[in-house]
Amino acid sequence: MGVSKAVLGEPAIIEAMIQGGVKFIADSRLENISRMKAAGLSARFVLLRTPLSQAESIVKVVDISLNSEIETLKKLSYYAKMHNKIHCVILMVELGDLREGILPCDLSQFVRAVLALTHVSIVGIGCNLACYGGVKPDDRNMQGLSEQVDSLEKEFQIHLDIISGGNSANYEWYKSSHDVGRINNIRLGESILLGRETVNRKAIPGLHTQAFKLFAEVIESKQKPSLPIGEICQDAFGHVPHFQDRGMHQRAILALGRQDVLVSGLTSISGLEILGSSSDHTIIDDKNHDLQVGDAVGFDLDYGSLLAAMTSPFIKKELMDCDRNAMAAHERVFSGSP
Ligand SMILES: *Cc1c(COP(=O)(O)O)cnc(C)c1O
Numbered sequence: 359m360g361v362s363k364a365v366l367g368e369p370a371i372i373e374a375m376i377q378g379g380v381k382f383i384a385d386s387r388l389e390n391i392s393r394m395k396a397a398g399l400s401a402r403f404v405l406l407r408t409p410l411s412q413a414e415s416i417v418k419v420v421d422i423s424l425n426s427e428i429e430t431l432k433k434l435s436y437y438a439k440m441h442n443k444i445h446c447v448i449l450m451v452e453l454g455d456l457r458e459g460i461l462p463c464d465l466s467q468f469v470r471a472v473l474a475l476t477h478v479s480i481v482g483i484g485c486n487l488a489c490y491g492g493v494k495p496d497d498r499n500m501q502g503l504s505e506q507v508d509s510l511e512k513e514f515q516i517h518l519d520i521i522s523g524g525n526s527a528n529y530e531w532y533k534s535s536h537d538v539g540r541i542n543n544i545r546l547g548e549s550i551l552l553g554r555e556t557v558n559r560k561a562i563p564g565l566h567t568q569a570f571k572l573f574a575e576v577i578e579s580k581q582k583p584s585l586p587i588g589e590i591c592q593d594a595f596g597h598v599p600h601f602q603d604r605g606m607h608q609r610a611i612l613a614l615g616r617q618d619v620l621v622s623g624l625t626s627i628s629g630l631e632i633l634g635s636s637s638d639h640t641i642i643d644d645k646n647h648d649l650q651v652g653d654a655v656g657f658d659l660d661y662g663s664l665l666a667a668m669t670s671p672f673i674k675k676e677l678m679d680c681d682r683n684a685m686a687a688h689e690r691v692f693s694g695s696p
Contacts, residue, residue, distance in 0.1 A: 359384040359404055361525070361547030364665045366390050369397035370677050375550060375555055376401050388412055407458075407547070413437050418690070422446040422520075424484060428471050438651075439476035446485060448482040448520055451506055453499045457490040462621070469510055470610055482520030482543070483507055488527030494557055495528045497535060504539030529555035529562065543648050548661045556661075570664055572673070573625065574614035574640065575656040581608050594636040608644035612655055615639050618670040623663030627656040667693045 362379035365371045367390030372383055376399065382477060384404035385391050391403045405416055405423040415431035416423055418441060425431055440443040441579045451474065452459030460468050472480055485503050487493045500523055507518050523532065523541035526549035548556050553565030561567050584604040593599050615621070615638035624632065631643040642655065649655065659667060663696070667673050 359522070359543060359545040360550055361385065361406070361545050362390060363387060364404070364547050364551055364661060365668050367394040367650075368395055368668070368675070369399055371551075378550075379548075380550075383544075383559035388415055388419060393520070393683060395419065404545075408434075414440075415439050416427075417441055417443060417445050419678050422448060422481060424448050424450050424458070426450045426452075428462050431472055431475060435477040443477065446481040447478050448484045448522060449480060451483055451485045452484045453487060453493070453502060455485075455487045455489055455491040455493040462502075465506060466511070466513060469514060471516060473516075479651040480516065480518065480584065482518050482522060482634030483510070483521070484545075485524060488556065489525070495531045497531075497537070500528075500531065500535070500541055504541065506594055507540045526556040530557050530560070535624050543628060551664065553660060568656075570659050572614075572619065572657045572659055572663070572667055574612035574657070575614045576610045576649050576651055576653045577639075579608070579644065579649050579651055579653075581606050584609075585625055585664055586609055599634065604643075608648075608651075609633065610642050610644050610649040610655070612640040612642065613638070618672050619659070619663040619667045620665075623660035623666075624657040625660075627658060628637060630655065646671065 359382040360372070360375035362372050362383050362385045367385055372394055375383065381402065382404050383394065383401040385405050386406040388405060391405065395403065401589055405420040407417060407654050408423045408425050408430055410430045410433055413430065414437040414668065417437040423434070426449065431447065434445050449469065450459045451465060452461050466678060469480065472478060483506060484504065487495045488500065503521065503523060507521055510516065510596045511518060521540045522543040522545060522627055525545050526547060528544045529546065529549045532544055543615045548554060552570065553567040554560060555561050566603060584607050585601050615635055621632060621635040621640055628647065630645065633641045633643055635641065668675065
C-alpha cells in the first residue's frame, strides 16, 4: 500500500505511486481520500484511522478501513447495511508498540463478535510498530502476527487475504528476512516519498531522497551580535534559550516559521546553519553566502517537516520536473511572482 497522508493525497504524487505499482492507497484522513477520488484516481482506498463519528462517510467513500474497536465496527456494519454495502475491514493487532490494536489475548473473542456483524467483512489482519513505542519490526514479532493469522483461520474456518505487517519501518525487515511468514503487505509512506527506510533512515537504493524541497524568502539580512542584549527570559515558546557568542556576524531572517513547518526537520541545501525560529521567522547564519533580501534559501525536509509543510496553507506547493539545474536556479532568487 502506498500511504498518501504526508502529501494530503496530492493527486499528481499519488498518481505516480499508482503508476509505480502499489495496489492500494492508504490515508489516515477521509478528507484526503475524498480529494483523491474527486481527482479521478483509481485504486483501492484504505483508511488507516477510523473515527466512530465518520462511520457513515467511511462506508460510502473507502473500500477498506483499519479497526480495533467493536463499537466502531458495529456502526460501520449499521451504515453499510443502510447503504446496501459490505464494508471491508482489516483488524489491527497490538504487538507491543502500544498504539492501535486488539490485545492478542482478546483477539479470538473480538473476531467472533465481528463475524456476527452482517455488513462488515474481515479481509485481513494488520499491525503497526515503530510509531508510539518505537518497537522495531523483527522476525519474532512478525512471526507472532503470522501465528495469529494461522490460529484465527483455523479457529473460525476463514481465509485472511491481507496480512499487513506494518509501515516503512518494516522495509528493511521485509527485504532482508529469509522468511516473511504470512506477511504479504506493508504500508509505505516515508520510504516511497523520501526514499528511506525508517529504522535507521538509510537511503533505499534506486530511490530519490530529495524529491521535496522547501524554499523560503529572505526578509532581513544584517550584521548583528550573536548574543542577545539584555536579561534572558522565556522565548515565544516558553523555553529559556541559550546562545553561543560568535561575535558580530551576518545573519538572515526567513519568512518561514513553526506555524508552517517543523523547523528542526529542515536541512539547508547549501549547508547554512539554522540558529533559531519562532512562529513566523527562522534565523540563519549567513556565513559567506551574502544573502540578499528577496533571495530564496532551499531546504531538504524530513517526514515531520514534509507533513507540516504540506499541511500549511501558507506554503505554496509547486510540482516540478526533477531537474537539478531548474532547482539550482530556483534557489538563487525567490520567484517574486504571486
Ligand atoms: C502513517 C501510517 C503508515 C505509513 O507510515 P510510514 O512511516 O510513512 O511508512 C502506515 N500505517 C499506519 C496505520 C499509519 O498511520
